[in-house]
Amino acid sequence: MKNFLVVVAVLLAASFASAEFKLAYVDVQKAIEQTSLGKKAKEEMKKEADKKNKELEKKKADVDKMREDIEKKRSVLAEEAFQKRAEELQMEMQKFNQIAAKAQAELQKKESELLEPIVKKMKTVIEKLAKDKGISMVIQSNQNAQIVLYANADTDLTDDLVKAVDKEK
Secondary structure: OHHHHHHHHHHHHHHHHOOOOOEEEEEHHHHHHHOHHHHHHHHHHHHHHHHHHHHHHHHHHHHHHHHHHHHHHOOOOOHHHHHHHHHHHHHHHHHHHHHHHHHHHHHHHHHHHHHHHHHHHHHHHHHHHHHHHOOOEEEEEOOOOOOOOOOOHHHEOHHHHHHHHHHHO
């Protein structure tokens, strides 16, 4: 609510300061998904995620096999031997969880590395579009956040941004 009031105050101040105040919005997430650069980054992320998932599935299968083996032999193992194997299983499960967490962190880092230059390029293109169209302010919209509750379709620069970014390459 506080952010909304700030935006309204800025808009009112700007409209009084300038007789010709134009506002537009861009759904950056949608634009990223629709540009060729964004599609390429998504494809690269999918390959990387698939690779990590295969590694994790193999490790999980090893842990599951170890668990099944222990359960099958529980009745024939001495208590000490069972405890030792149970501890080994617990350690393997901890290693698996660490590997999974590391893989997740690596994927997030990779996503940031792939998206950073795209977002940077989009900011430059948005500035150019805004200047060319005489727009005073461009705000970021998002389908999920519902920042823009209503807007005339003419004020949506998302499609123009996608075309301009794909055109520049």
